[in-house]
Each structure stands twice: as C-alpha cells, then as structure tokens.
Amino acid sequence: MISIRHLAKEFPVSGGRVAALKGLDLEVAEGEFFVIVGASGSGKTTLLRCVAGLEAPDGGEIRIAGRVVSSDKPPVWVASQQRQLGMVFQSYAVWPHLTVYENVALPLAEGEQRAPRREVSSRAREALRLVQLEELADRSATLLSGGQQQRVALARAIAVNPRILLMDEPLSNLDARLREEVRGKIRDLSKQLGSTVLYVTHDQVEAMAMADKIALMQAGELLQVGLPMELYHHPARPEVAEFFGLVNWVEGRMVQPALAETAVGAIEIKGSQAPGSQVLLGFRPESLSPVSTPPAGARNVLSGVLRSSTFLGDQFLYDVMIRDHLFVGKGRLIPSNGDGNVCFYVDPREVMVFPAKKKISGRFDERGI
Amino acid sequence: MSTVRQAVLRLPFSFGARRWRASPFLVSLALAPMAVILLLVVAMLWISLQKGVFGTASAIYTLENYREVLSDPFLLHALRNTAIFTLSTVFFALVLGLPIAWLTERTTIPGKTLIYALMTLGLLIPGIYTAMGWTLIAHPRIGILNRWLVDLLGLAEGPINIATPVGMGFVQGMSLAALVFILTAQMFRAMNPSLEEAAKVHGLNLGRTLWRITLPLALPGILAAVIYITTIGIATFDIPAILGLGNRVYMLSTFLYIKVHPPGSGLPEYGISGAMGAFMVILAIFLTCWYGQVLRQGHRFEVITGKGYRPALIELGRWTMLGWGFIALYALISKLLPLLLIAYAAFTPYFAPPSFEMFGKLSTVHFSNMDWDLVLRGLKNTGILVLVVPLVVLLFGFSISWLVVRSRSRSRYLLEFGAFLPHALPEVIMAIGALMLSLFVIGNVVPLYGSVYLIAIVYVVARLAFATRAINGSLLQIHKELEEAAFVAGLSTFRTAWRVLLPLIWPTLVSVWIWTALLVYRELTVAVFLGVQDNITLPAVIWSYWYGGGINKASAVTLLMTLVLTPMILAVWWVGRRSQVPGQ
Ligand SMILES: Nc1ncnc2c1ncn2[C@@H]1O[C@H](COP(=O)(O)OP(=O)(O)OP(=O)(O)O)[C@@H](O)[C@H]1O
Numbered sequence: 001m002i003s004i005r006h007l008a009k010e011f012p013v014s015g016g017r018v019a020a021l022k023g024l025d026l027e028v029a030e031g032e033f034f035v036i037v038g039a040s041g042s043g044k045t046t047l048l049r050c051v052a053g054l055e056a057p058d059g060g061e062i063r064i065a066g067r068v069v070s071s072d073k074p075p076v077w078v079a080s081q082q083r084q085l086g087m088v089f090q091s092y093a094v095w096p097h098l099t100v101y102e103n104v105a106l107p108l109a110e111g112e113q114r115a116p117r118r119e120v121s122s123r124a125r126e127a128l129r130l131v132q133l134e135e136l137a138d139r140s141a142t143l144l145s146g147g148q149q150q151r152v153a154l155a156r157a158i159a160v161n162p163r164i165l166l167m168d169e170p171l172s173n174l175d176a177r178l179r180e181e182v183r184g185k186i187r188d189l190s191k192q193l194g195s196t197v198l199y200v201t202h203d204q205v206e207a208m209a210m211a212d213k214i215a216l217m218q219a220g221e222l223l224q225v226g227l228p229m230e231l232y233h234h235p236a237r238p239e240v241a242e243f244f245g246l247v248n249w250v251e252g253r254m255v256q257p258a259l260a261e262t263a264v265g266a267i268e269i270k271g272s273q274a275p276g277s278q279v280l281l282g283f284r285p286e287s288l289s290p291v292s293t294p295p296a297g298a299r300n301v302l303s304g305v306l307r308s309s310t311f312l313g314d315q316f317l318y319d320v321m322i323r324d325h326l327f328v329g330k331g332r333l334i335p336s337n338g339d340g341n342v343c344f345y346v347d348p349r350e351v352m353v354f355p356a357k358k359k360i361s362g363r364f365d366e367r368g369i
Numbered sequence: 370m371s372t373v374r375q376a377v378l379r380l381p382f383s384f385g386a387r388r389w390r391a392s393p394f395l396v397s398l399a400l401a402p403m404a405v406i407l408l409l410v411v412a413m414l415w416i417s418l419q420k421g422v423f424g425t426a427s428a429i430y431t432l433e434n435y436r437e438v439l440s441d442p443f444l445l446h447a448l449r450n451t452a453i454f455t456l457s458t459v460f461f462a463l464v465l466g467l468p469i470a471w472l473t474e475r476t477t478i479p480g481k482t483l484i485y486a487l488m489t490l491g492l493l494i495p496g497i498y499t500a501m502g503w504t505l506i507a508h509p510r511i512g513i514l515n516r517w518l519v520d521l522l523g524l525a526e527g528p529i530n531i532a533t534p535v536g537m538g539f540v541q542g543m544s545l546a547a548l549v550f551i552l553t554a555q556m557f558r559a560m561n562p563s564l565e566e567a568a569k570v571h572g573l574n575l576g577r578t579l580w581r582i583t584l585p586l587a588l589p590g591i592l593a594a595v596i597y598i599t600t601i602g603i604a605t606f607d608i609p610a611i612l613g614l615g616n617r618v619y620m621l622s623t624f625l626y627i628k629v630h631p632p633g634s635g636l637p638e639y640g641i642s643g644a645m646g647a648f649m650v651i652l653a654i655f656l657t658c659w660y661g662q663v664l665r666q667g668h669r670f671e672v673i674t675g676k677g678y679r680p681a682l683i684e685l686g687r688w689t690m691l692g693w694g695f696i697a698l699y700a701l702i703s704k705l706l707p708l709l710l711i712a713y714a715a716f717t718p719y720f721a722p723p724s725f726e727m728f729g730k731l732s733t734v735h736f737s738n739m740d741w742d743l744v745l746r747g748l749k750n751t752g753i754l755v756l757v758v759p760l761v762v763l764l765f766g767f768s769i770s771w772l773v774v775r776s777r778s779r780s781r782y783l784l785e786f787g788a789f790l791p792h793a794l795p796e797v798i799m800a801i802g803a804l805m806l807s808l809f810v811i812g813n814v815v816p817l818y819g820s821v822y823l824i825a826i827v828y829v830v831a832r833l834a835f836a837t838r839a840i841n842g843s844l845l846q847i848h849k850e851l852e853e854a855a856f857v858a859g860l861s862t863f864r865t866a867w868r869v870l871l872p873l874i875w876p877t878l879v880s881v882w883i884w885t886a887l888l889v890y891r892e893l894t895v896a897v898f899l900g901v902q903d904n905i906t907l908p909a910v911i912w913s914y915w916y917g918g919g920i921n922k923a924s925a926v927t928l929l930m931t932l933v934l935t936p937m938i939l940a941v942w943w944v945g946r947r948s949q950v951p952g953q
C-alpha cells in the first residue's frame with residue numbers, strides 16, 4: 001500500500017545540513033497497522049510528513065497504492081490534497097474556530113475527497129459516532145478536553161475514508177491511564193474500518209501493543225522491520241535489543257558451536273557459531289529463572305548474591321552480583337535461599353547472540369519495565 | 370501544631386485572604402498612581418460642569434458646556450476630519466504593517482533579525498519627524514514634490530496636499546505600521562501551522578485553506594490591531610498638530626488644543642474642553658474594552674502546540690526581491706527620507722528644493738542664531754524628565770505587578786483595573802485633566818502649574834500601563850516558591866524583592882527603563898498642553914519654532930535632538946538583543 005525507496009531528506013541548519021532521512025526503504029501492506037518507533041530526533045516525523053506530502057524529499061521515491069506520489073527521477077510530485085490521506089497530528093490541530101461537527105464536515109464538504117452534498121452530514125455524524133462524540137457535535141472545539149480533541153482529530157481523519165491513516169504520536173499529549181485505554185480503541189477502530197495505518201511513536205510499549213509490524217528507526221535509518229515478537233526476541237542488532245527493554249550483557253568466546261565461555265561461566269546457546277569467535281551474549285531480566293539447588297556442573301546456571309530490589313506492584317526488579325558482574329532480574333517473587341545467595345537458570349533459547357564488535361555501553365540506562 | 374500554623378500565618382508577605390495589611394507601604398505605592406488618574410479625570414469632569422469662575426462661590430453648576438459642545442458646527446467639522454483621519458490611519462498602517470509581519474513570520478524571507486530591528490526601532494523614531502519631513506516633501510506650497518510637479522507639468526499650484534485628513538492619516542499610518550507589525554507578527558507566530566497542514570492533508574486547496582482556516586484564525590488579531598490603532602488615531606495630537614494646525618485643518622485633539630491655548634488674544638474655554646474631554650473618555654473606554662474582548666477571543670484560538678511544533682514557512686523564491694523591496698520602500702518613505710530632508714532643511718537659510726544653488730548656500734546659521742537660552746532650558750527640562758520618570762515608573766510598575774501577579778485577594782482586580790486605566794485614556798485627556806487640576810483644584814496648595822514636575826506626574830501615570838504589562842509578563846515566569854523560600858528563610862518583603870526578584874527580572878527592568886526614557890524624551894502632546902515658559906521641553910521647543918513658521922530652525926533643533934536620540938536607540942537595540950523587548 002505504501003512503498004518507499006531510498007528516501008532521503010536533509011534540513012539546512014546553521015553551519016551545515018543535517019540528514020534526517022538517509023536513503024530509507026519501507027514496505028507497508030494493505031490493511032496493516034504499521035508502527036514506526038525510534039528515539040527522539042531519529043526522523044520519524046520527517047518520514048511521516050514526507051508520506052503526507054507536507055515535506056518534499058531530496059531523493060527517493062514514494063508510492064501510495066501503486067501510484068508514484070513523490071520521486072526525484074523522473075521528478076514527480078503529487079500535492080498533499082491529492083494523496084487521499086487522513087492524518088492525526090501530534091498537537092491534534094483541531095480547528096479552534098469551528099465546532100466539533102464542522103471540524104469533521106469541512107474536509108467532506110470542501111476537500112478534494114468531498115462527498116456528495118447530501119451525504120456530508122450523515123458521514124460526519126457516522127465518524128463522530130465511531131469515536132463516541134455524537135453528543136458533543138455542536139460544542140466549540142476549544143471547549144474540549146485533550147482526550148476529546150484527540151478523538152475529534154481521529155474522526156476528521158477517518159471521515160474522508162482515506163486510503164491511509166497517518167498518526168504522529170497521537171497519544172503523547174494524553175495522561176498515562178487514558179493513553180492505555182485509547183491505544184486499544186484506535187487499533188480496534190482501524191481494524192474495524194480495514195485501514196492501512198502508519199503510526200509513529202517513541203514509546204516501545206505502545207509500539208508493541210498496537211503494531212502488526214514494527215520498524216525501529218535510528219538516525220534516519222531503519223534498524224529492523226518485523227513482527228513485535230521478532231524484534232523483542234530476535235533482535236538483529238544489540239541496539240534493537242536495548243531499545244525494547246533491559247538486557248544483561250556478557251562477553252564471551254565460543255568453545256563449541258553452541259557453547260560459550262564467559263566471565264560468569266559456560267553458557268549454552270541455541271544455533272551455532274564458529275568456535276573461537278568472540279561473541280556478545282544478552283538475555284532479558286525475565287529470562288533469569290530462579291532455581292533452588294544448583295545441580296553440580298550444570299550449564300547455564302549462574303549463582304550470585306542478591307544486592308537490592310525494587311517493588312513494581314505486579315513484580316520485583318532486582319540486582320544480582322554474579323562474579324563481579326551486576327545483572328538485573330525480574331519476577332513475581334524475590335528469589336532467596338536464606339543466606340542471600342541465589343541461583344538462576346537461563347534457557348539457551350532465550351540467549352541473544354551477537355558477534356562481539358564493540359562494547360555496549362549504558363547497560364542499566366533504561367530502568368523500564 | 371498550632372504554633373506551626375501561627376508561624377505560617379505570620380509570614381512577612383503572604384497574600385492569602387486578609388493579609389493585605391501585611392505591607393501597607395507596597396499597597397500604597399501601587400494605589401498612588403491610580404488615585405492620580407482618577408483625580409485627573411474627576412477634575413476635568415468637575416470643570417466641565419461649571420460656568421463662571423471655576424471653583425469659587427460664583428461658579429454656576431450647569432450642563433451648558435455639554436450643550437454648547439454638541440451644537441458647535443465647528444466641532445462637527447473636526448469630528449468629520451477625525452473620522453477620515455482615523456480611517457486612513459488604520460488603512461495605511463494595515464497595508465504597510467500587515468504584509469511585513471506576514472512576510473517575516475510565515476515566509477522564508479532572509480534577514481528577519483534585520484526586519485525586526487528596523488520595525489521595532491522604527492517605533493522609536495518620533496512621528497513628528499515623519500510629519501515634518503513629509504511637510505517638506507508634499508506641502509502644497511513649499512513641498513519639494515509639489516514644486517517639481519509644478520515645474521514639470523506647468524501647473525498653477527501643487528497637486529498633492531499632505532495637510533488634509535487623508536494625508537495626515539498617511540503619515541500617521543506610516544508611523545503606526547511598526548505597531549501593527551509588532552501586534553500581528555506575534556499573532557502569526559502564535560498560529561499553529563499544523564492547523565493549515567491539517568487542512569492540506571484532508572484535501573483543502575490553498576485558496577480554501579486561506580479562506581476557511583488562516584483568515585478566520587487571523588481575524589481577531591487583525592481586528593484587535595485595528596481597534597488599537599483607532600484608539601490612538603482618534604486622540605493623537607502630534608502629527609495633526611505638525612501638519613494641520615498651521616494650515617487650519619483641525620482634529621478633535623488639535624481643536625481641544627486651541628480651546629485651551631487659543632491663538633492671539635482669545636480666552637481659554639476650559640469648561641467646553643472639559644465637556645469635549647468627557648465625550649472622548651467615554652469613546653476611549655468603550656474602544657479599550659472592546660479591544661480587550663477581541664483580544665480574549667483571539668487567545669481562545671491559541672492551541673497548545675505539542676513538541677512536534679515547527680513553523681512551516683512559505684518558500685518565497687523569486688518573490689524575495691519584491692518582499693524586501695516593499696520593506697525597503699517603507700523604511701525609505703517613513704523614516705529615511707523625512708530624516709534626510711530635516712537635516713537638509715537645518716542647513717539651508719530658507720527652504721527650497723535641493724539644487725546646486727541651494728547646496729552653495731548651506732550654512733550653520735540656524736545653529737548660531739538659535740535661541741540657545743530656550744534650547745538649553747528645553748534640554749534641561751527634558752533631561753530632568755528622562756532621569757526621573759523612568760525610575761518612578763519602575764518603582765510603581767514593579768509594586769503593582771508584584772501585587773497583581775502574586776496576590777490571591779480579590780482586591781487585585783481593582784489594581785489591575787487601575788493599571789489598565791491609563792491605557793484607555795488618551796494623553797490629551799490626561800494633559801487637560803492635569804491642566805485643570807493644577808489650575809483650579811490644587812493651585813492654591815501646591816504650585817504645580819508651569820512646573821516640569823506636573824509634566825513628570827502625567828508621564829508617570831501615562832507610561833505605567835506599558836511598564837506593568839511588561840513586568841507582569843516576566844514576573845509570571847518566576848515560580849512563586851522562589852520568593853516563598855526567601856520569606857521562609859526570614860527575609861523581609863523589601864529584601865526579598867531586592868535580593869531575589871529584581872536580579873531575576875533584571876533584563877526586563879532594563880528594557881522597560883530604556884523604552885520609557887525614550888518615549889519620554891520624544892513626547893510632545895502633554896509637553897505642549899502643559900508647557901509654558903519655564904517647563905518647556907526639547908520637543909516642545911521644536912514645536913514652538915515650527916508652529917511659529919521657523920521651519921529651518923525647528924529642523925536644526927530636531928537635528929540636535931537626534932544626536933542624543935541615536936545612542937539611546939542603539940542602546941535599546943543592544944539590550945533588546947539580549948532580552949525580550951516588552952510588547953506594547
Ligand atoms: N524543519 C526542520 N529544520 C531543521 N531541522 C529539522 C527540521 N525538521 C526536522 N529536523 C531535524 O531532523 C531530525 C529528525 O527530526 P524529526 O522531527 O523527524 O524527529 P522525530 O523522530 O520525529 O523526533 P521526536 O520523537 O522528538 O518527534 C532531527 O535532528 C531534527 O532536528
């Protein structure tokens with residue numbers, strides 16, 4: 001439905017140019033809820049604005065439903081109005097001088113994708129019904145709460161039956177509780193309407209929860225594209241693994257195709273690596289499963305001393321010192337053998353293996369959940 | 370427990386309910402200017418109700434003055450002139466100021482800092498300069514342009530007349546275009562560009578986006594600017610005085626002037642001017658309330674912009690030249706050309722269009738023949754005003770702002786209203802009020818009439834609205850707990866202000882000080898209404914030469930005045946670079 005090739009965009013800044021998009025490729029299938037996630041400044045908004053036709057790319061090609069809407073060779077440019085999109089802006093951009101109803105009806109009545117005159121009212125009301133705002137139809141748009149404004153923006157975007165829905169961090173101005181609620185509603189609505197959605201966020205939890213497919217963006221490039229589970233459990237690069245949650249890293253050397261020697265003991269992995277190669281192993285806090293008595297000589301068993309713990313409500317996060325390495329574990333209970341010594345088992349299938357190139361820094365940066 | 374609570378209640382400066390008495394000094398500082406304003410208005414109204422010898426037993430209380438004003442055919446004439454003048458002022462100010470604001474805020478035109486500097490500093494170049502310069506350009510008899518056209522086309526008389534209501538509106542409009550720029554540039558900047566982008570994405574073409582989104586959103590801002598300009602236009606004195614008085618074209622303000630300073634041996638008609646002033650007060654208060662209401666309407670449209678906010682600018686491309694051409698033309702005709710002509714006139718023995726012959730006659734005769742006694746007296750008075758007024762304005766302004774911003778008591782609305790009053794009252798009205806107050810009310814007790822301090826008092830109350838607004842803005846940005854920490858640490862009110870607040874809002878105070886000094890330095894209206902021999906100011910000296918027909922002498926004094934003005938304007942620019950220039 002959306003197909004992007006070698007998309008490049010630079011911005012002039014004082015004393016030079018900054019590349020916001022560096023030759024990016026992307027493929028979004030029809031009906032897919034596609035989430036682009038990345039740190040602040042990684043170029044997500046720029047990408048979305050290029051698709052919307054609000055920003056002219058410097059190079060590359062964008063196709064929507066098979067039709068080229070933007071290209072450098074041969075030069076093609078389809079104006080934003082002609083692209084048949086719906087968009088929810090981060091600031092919502094609800095027109096403050098109009099009522100809720102008028103906000104939704106204006107594109108229907110006067111836009112390029114306008115509906116026949118007698119359908120305008122019914123379609124606008126239908127869109128408002130879908131976001132549960134019918135009762136507020138005649139309210140001035142300035143008298144709405146943040147959550148309501150967000151729904152007006154959504155209704156306006158879906159009213160024109162767009163081929164594609166674009167959303168730029170539509171939830172970031174809502175408070176945490178509302179955010180979780182609206183998250184599900186947006187996804188349900190888009191599935192109900194069968195829309196293709198390109199959704200931008202910087203929140204990895206939001207991305208995981210909503211996406212059919214996720215693309216992780218960093219510094220104007222896509223690091224990995226795939227299903228949420230793939231990105232979480234089989235990240236292509238250590239950066240991807242780190243973005244989606246805490247990772248315990250340990251360096252090692254392969255002694256057998258599926259066995260690595262590390263500073264915390266021998267660790268068995270799934271798959272095979274060339275013996276003798278240097279590797280970087282990583283596993284998530286929840287992969288540390290407490291075991292009461294370590295079977296002697298067993299592989300993948302780490303024993304150490306419990307240092308501290310944090311109560312998170314539904315579970316605990318705790319620090320364990322294993323042979324001078326600080327690890328983070330997570331579970332419903334704090335493991336304890338009475339004397340503070342604890343043992344863990346790590347399933348070989350849950351160990352992420354990367355060729356050791358450079359040291360990973362900032363292991364404990366993201367004390368997320 | 371109870372001791373803790375008592376300790377809290379005994380904070381030296383907590384403005385909870387019933388804590389007003391905590392700082393009577395501050396409160397009286399804040400209330401004093403308000404009292405003065407009320408006194409001025411009341412004095413004027415009181416005089417307007419009397420015939421005979423004011424304030425004595427022989428005075429007759431009557432509405433006769435009002436009847437006379439309403440039945441005066443000459444007043445109708447002045448009213449008509451004022452209406453035409455105000456309309457043309459608004460028209461020219463919008464036509465010049467609005468495009469420049471739009472160009473600067475919404476397009477990719479280069480050199481924005483320079484445009485901002487040009488327009489804000491342009492606000493500081495006195496309107497009387499433009500008026501004098503344009504007299505020299507387009508006066509029907511002596512104007513250079515007219516002389517050239519007469520020679521070129523063989524006409525009997527000059528075809529262009531700047532001394533008409535429309536011509537004066539043109540000059541006033543050029544002066545106020547800078548103000549329109551500042552008012553509307555803010556609006557264009559506050560406008561969230563994603564509102565227009567949303568229209569675009571959802572299929573509205575450029576025309577419809579401008580018509581359905583941009584224009585309705587800009588309208589309150591433009592309307593507010595129009596009302597503001599109108600408020601100034603109906604009561605402005607200096608430009609109509611320079612251009613119109615000598616040619617007997619009267620506006621309300623100049624009409625008021627000849628009522629209290631009749632030419633020749635006529636007697637001042639204070640009662641009548643008081644009645645006229647009363648009508649103007651009503652009109653001005655109405656306009657100001659309307660302005661406030663429209664402004665609130667506009668603020669309603671300001672949407673909170675998320676972090677995705679980034680102004681999308683319109684690519685100007687080859688229109689850049691045209692844009693800058695427009696701005697340059699504006700700077701040329703409104704500031705540069707008038708200044709050049711004034712300089713030229715200052716060095717020519719009599720005024721005639723530039724020619725080889727005239728350049729041969731250049732001399733400094735006007736400087737040596739000048740009444741230096743008078744000029745130095747003007748300089749001394751203006752110097753006193755520039756030294757005293759800004760400091761007093763800062764003192765009062767800070768007290769009012771502090772109370773208004775921090776107090777939770779309902780009395781602060783009273784204060785806010787008091788700070789807003791001078792905003793509504795035109796300077797001519799304050800001048801008339803001060804004249805009557807000093808002559809008929811307190812004349813026997815305090816001999817203020819004819820003193821430079823009478824002018825100073827009026828300046829202080831007139832400039833206060835501007836100062837409190839600027840200081841309010843910067844105080845609001847300072848978290849209340851910074852002060853509360855000082856109180857809890859045991860600092861007195863005075864020390865808290867001195868050690869915590871003042872250092873934090875220092876840049877704003879400096880810029881308010883400089884702006885006030887500059888506006889005081891160039892002020893003409895109050896100075897002319899209240900001026901007699903002893904308290905004449907430098908601008909009033911220029912005015913008296915000009916009014917008396919000494920165009921070249923007036924130009925020479927203007928040039929001297931500019932010598933002092935230039936470094937001050939540069940100082941504003943220098944301070945403004947480092948801090949926010951307070952909006953008008
Ligand atoms: N109009 C612009 N002018 C200059 N630089 C820009 C402009 N727009 C974006 N950039 C730069 O391009 C890069 C990508 O910006 P972009 O807004 O796409 O990031 P983002 O991923 O959306 O970030 P965030 O999560 O903070 O919204 C940043 O370095 C930004 O500074």
Ligand SMILES: [Mg+2]
Nearest residue numbers: 044045046677
């Ligand atoms: Mg963004």
